Amino acid sequence: MIFAQIFDTINNGLLVIDRDMKVNYWNRWMAMHSGIAADEIVGSSLFSHFPELDQPHFRRNCKSVLQFGNFCYFSQRLHKYLFPMPAPGSLADSFSHMQQSCSMGPLRNANNEVEMLYISVQDVTEVVSYQKKLVAMSNTDQLTGAYNRNYMESHLIREIERSRRYNHGLSLLMIDVDLFKVINDSYGHPCGDYALKTICQRITATIRKSDSLIRYGGDEFCIIMPETTKKDAYKVAHTIRKSICDHPFTFADMTFNTTISIGVANLDQDTDDVESMLKKADEALYTAKQSGRNTVT
Amino acid sequence: MNSAEHIFSTEEKDILQEVMNIAFGQATAELAEVIDIFVILSVPNIKVVKGRDLPNYFINEMDGSNVVNLIEQNFLGKFSGQALLIFPSGAEKELIKLFNQENAEQSYNVDMDTLEQETLVEVGNILIGACIGKITELLSDFVTYDPPRLMIQDLSQSTPAQFPVDEDSFAISIRTVFRFEQQNVEGYLFLITKQRSIQWLKKALQTFLESFM
Numbered sequence: 001m002i003f004a005q006i007f008d009t010i011n012n013g014l015l016v017i018d019r020d021m022k023v024n025y026w027n028r029w030m031a032m033h034s035g036i037a038a039d040e041i042v043g044s045s046l047f048s049h050f051p052e053l054d055q056p057h058f059r060r061n062c063k064s065v066l067q068f069g070n071f072c073y074f075s076q077r078l079h080k081y082l083f084p085m086p087a088p089g090s091l092a093d094s095f096s097h098m099q100q101s102c103s104m105g106p107l108r109n110a111n112n113e114v115e116m117l118y119i120s121v122q123d124v125t126e127v128v129s130y131q132k133k134l135v136a137m138s139n140t141d142q143l144t145g146a147y148n149r150n151y152m153e154s155h156l157i158r159e160i161e162r163s164r165r166y167n168h169g170l171s172l173l174m175i176d177v178d179l180f181k182v183i184n185d186s187y188g189h190p191c192g193d194y195a196l197k198t199i200c201q202r203i204t205a206t207i208r209k210s211d212s213l214i215r216y217g218g219d220e221f222c223i224i225m226p227e228t229t230k231k232d233a234y235k236v237a238h239t240i241r242k243s244i245c246d247h248p249f250t251f252a253d254m255t256f257n258t259t260i261s262i263g264v265a266n267l268d269q270d271t272d273d274v275e276s277m278l279k280k281a282d283e284a285l286y287t288a289k290q291s292g293r294n295t296v297t
Numbered sequence: 298m299n300s301a302e303h304i305f306s307t308e309e310k311d312i313l314q315e316v317m318n319i320a321f322g323q324a325t326a327e328l329a330e331v332i333d334i335f336v337i338l339s340v341p342n343i344k345v346v347k348g349r350d351l352p353n354y355f356i357n358e359m360d361g362s363n364v365v366n367l368i369e370q371n372f373l374g375k376f377s378g379q380a381l382l383i384f385p386s387g388a389e390k391e392l393i394k395l396f397n398q399e400n401a402e403q404s405y406n407v408d409m410d411t412l413e414q415e416t417l418v419e420v421g422n423i424l425i426g427a428c429i430g431k432i433t434e435l436l437s438d439f440v441t442y443d444p445p446r447l448m449i450q451d452l453s454q455s456t457p458a459q460f461p462v463d464e465d466s467f468a469i470s471i472r473t474v475f476r477f478e479q480q481n482v483e484g485y486l487f488l489i490t491k492q493r494s495i496q497w498l499k500k501a502l503q504t505f506l507e508s509f510m
Contacts, residue, residue, distance in 0.1 A: 108439065
């Protein structure tokens with residue numbers, strides 16, 4: 001009697017189904033979030049309301065509960081959700097469905113035989129949203145919104161592996177703002193920050209979605225360009241260089257021009273890991289600087 | 298190890314062996330029905346081992362594959378303890394073909410590591426549940442389980458302290474090798490019972506024997 005009260009008031013979804021997959025109990029939480037009232041669903045097959053659950057994987061888990069008295073777990077990481085329901089409140093903007101962590105277990109009768117099974121549904125959308133934000137933050141440079149160095153290492157390793165496996169091109173651009181110190185010294189640091197942000201915006205407008213812009217250091221940037229040959233990488237590098245030097249920068253009342261130098265490296269037989277690619281791009285950048293800046297090497 | 302060997306009398310060991318044989322025979326049949334896969338469980342081998350000797354014992358039993366996927370799950374009832382299911386590393390790729398075909402096809406947005414880990418946990422959960430469920434059923438007990446945990450371990454590197462089994466506990470190690478008929482995957486299942494379950498187990502074995510007399 002006391003436990004029965006918990007069933008409807010607990011802040012979790014709870015349902016009980018029998019061996020024929022018929023719903024026997026459906027708590028208020030499930031009714032509220034699914035929009036299906038208890039008297040609508042109790043007595044009918046779970047699959048008639050949720051045909052997407054009628055999968056070998058779900059049936060297998062139900063069987064193992066009914067047969068062996070197992071407990072089964074449906075993690076959010078793999079399944080995202082079991083029951084398609086709208087994400088709650090303000091999280092509806094970022095998630096198409098409520099993210100759920102579900103578990104399933106046996107219910108025994110007086111003779112200890114498994115007669116039914118219960119499923120509990122926990123809403124973990126908020127936790128997943130925090131996780132996503134944390135991952136994004138740990139990969140992003142706060143000032144420019146570009147990726148940070150932390151992200152670069154792992155991403156470049158992945159891209160190198162992928163390009164090698166499929167024998168596709170991979171290019172890396174190393175970019176340095178020419179005489180950036182002069183901007184900071186003459187116009188102040190806020191103006192320097194503005195310049196870095198604007199440079200990133202102009203670069204992002206030029207590159208593809210699949211390319212990643214990384215803030216490598218103070219005024220140094222990298223671009224990882226998958227599926228890109230040497231020739232194409234030079235073409236893009238020149239477009240980027242022009243997008244910076246062709247248009248003046250305006251901050252408060254000040255208007256100034258700046259330029260960038262770019263070093264290009266490609267994945268090839270001698271340059272086949274993170275270290276050698278970065279080294280090659282760095283050397284090319286140094287040559288570009290030596291040959292008078294605002295150039296691509 | 299000698300004192301550990303004497304926890305059970307020869308007769309008790311024989312009954313235990315018999316219970317395991319019947320339980321695993323039933324588990325095999327029912328697993329085929331539940332997961333549509335024929336699992337071959339070898340005749341279980343029973344040994345009493347001290348907790349601190351387990352890592353070495355596992356290395357010996359596992360034919361030298363040191364890096365393993367270890368799925369640990371606690372079970373609680375009158376018969377309580379830990380189930381350890383061990384797959385040599387690499388087995389997860391084969392298991393996905395058997396178990397998670399539909400997820401592998403659908404969830405292009407789930408990375409491979411997650412899929413492999415979740416598959417190991419699911420397979421572990423079902424196999425452990427099937428074996429323990431049948432043993433406890435024969436001994437008129439039923440158990441509940443904690444969620445399974447997956448650990449990737451290099452057995453040769455684990456010190457007893459890192460190993461998820463209490464050093465001073467006696468472990469009744471019930472070892473079975475199972476093979477999936479369609480795929481060449483082998484795994485090992487060890488059941489480590491808590492010491493306080495031993496008294497209960499002795500009594501339950503006796504009751505089991507009497508039921509045939």
